[in-house]
Amino acid sequence: MADPVPGQQEAAFEEAVELWLADAEADALPMLSDLAQEGNAAAQLLLALIDKSPALQGPWLSQLPRAERVELMRMPGGLSGRSWMHEAAEQSPLAGLWLRLWAADAPAALALDFAAEGEARAAREALIYAAKREAGGMAALVDHPDYPPGLRFLAWQDGAAIDGEDLAPGDPQRRMMGLELATDEVADWLSTAPEALSVRRFCDNRCAASARSCTMAAAQAMGAHSILLTFGSPSERLIDAARFAASARGQSALLRRVALSTDARGRRHLLADAEATDPCFAVHLQEAIERYRAPLITSPLPPATD
Incomplete structure (x- = not known):
């Protein structure tokens, strides 16, 4: 079991997550923003992922004026702020994996690093991003025990000799x-x-x-x-x-x-x-x-x- 992300076990972070999961964005996100500014890496990581993913953003956040949204969701820097993921990576290797995933040259093997951290969804995302960039490398990974079984087709498309007849x-x-x-x-x-x-x-x-x-x-x-x-x-x-x-x-x-x-x-x-x-x-x-x-x-x- 991987260690908790720094700040993950703080009561204030747990409360903010509960509110966010209850769809109370207007209460949860300012709490996460305050925690991020105080150096809570878990809050920084979660804010960065929400900021990066439009589907995770509810109506309240989506309709905020741009300046307020940037101030709430990002750390200061540049014209539009900077992702909190950079700051989180100073404390959390997991945050560093996301920075690598967001880079243009992220390799397919990054999926195994995510899987080792207990991030099954992110592991699938890493492989799909690699396939979209035609980065290759899936065929060499498919026999690894941490390779996502739901993405064997990517390894097949990459040239792996896979018999898919055992699939449901x-x-x-x-x-x-x-x-x-x-x-x-x-x-x-x-x-x-x-x-x-x-x-x-x-x-x-x-x-x-x-x-x-x-x-x-x-x-x-x-x-x-x-x-x-x-x-x-x-x-x-x-x-x-x-x-x-x-x-x-x-x-x-x-x-x-x-x-x-x-x-x-x-x-x-x-x-x-x-x-x-x-x-x-x-x-x-x-x-x-x-x-x-x-x-x-x-x-x-x-x-x-x-």
């Missing part, structure tokens, strides 16, 4: 490895796959009567399998994956991530497709989209009179 019939990896995918069994895969935990918890909580079709609607609405693979707790060392998935913030973030998979014009089709698969999920998605609409500006002029 509904595992989306099959399609990406040139194998037949039993589309009617994808819901079975979603019901057990660790990568789909957030989708399952959302549907069990919000759409229990139609949980199976809800998971299909949510996964399809994400628009790409890579999005499903990389969605979840910003840092599993700070916030356990199951805890995040069951939280109000985690479930709001899932809806936000789905909404961000297309532009404003595409959301009409997104909602129509969701409605066709699971009306319950579509209702929650529509509500989430509405939450982020900018509030109407009330005219300062008095109403016209006859």
Whole structure:
């Protein structure tokens, strides 16, 4: 078990995390900002990850004026502030891994470093980023015990001699490895796959009567399998994956991530497709989209009179 991130066990940090998971951004984020300025590396790391990930940002943060947002979420420096991750890396090797991930030359092997730190989601993210940059290296890693099993297809695409016939019939990896995918069994895969935990918890909580079709609607609405693979707790060392998935913030973030998979014009089709698969999920998605609409500006002029 890796050591806690410095500051992670402070009562004030734990309270701020509880508030953030309860979707109380206006209370939680100023607390985290104060802790970050006091040198709490855990708060610095979490703020940096929230700042980097639009899906983790609720309506309150998204609608803050830019200057206030920069002051709240970043450390001083430059025109737009600097990520707190730089400061956190002075105390936490884990923060240093994220700085390496955000660099243009991050290698695929970084995934194993994240996995060793208990960051399964970040390990998947590191491999997907490496694949997008055509960095290679996955084939040489696939036999390592810490290699994410849900991303064997990347090693296959990198030239590894992998027989994917042992994959579950509904595992989306099959399609990406040139194998037949039993589309009617994808819901079975979603019901057990660790990568789909957030989708399952959302549907069990919000759409229990139609949980199976809800998971299909949510996964399809994400628009790409890579999005499903990389969605979840910003840092599993700070916030356990199951805890995040069951939280109000985690479930709001899932809806936000789905909404961000297309532009404003595409959301009409997104909602129509969701409605066709699971009306319950579509209702929650529509509500989430509405939450982020900018509030109407009330005219300062008095109403016209006859």
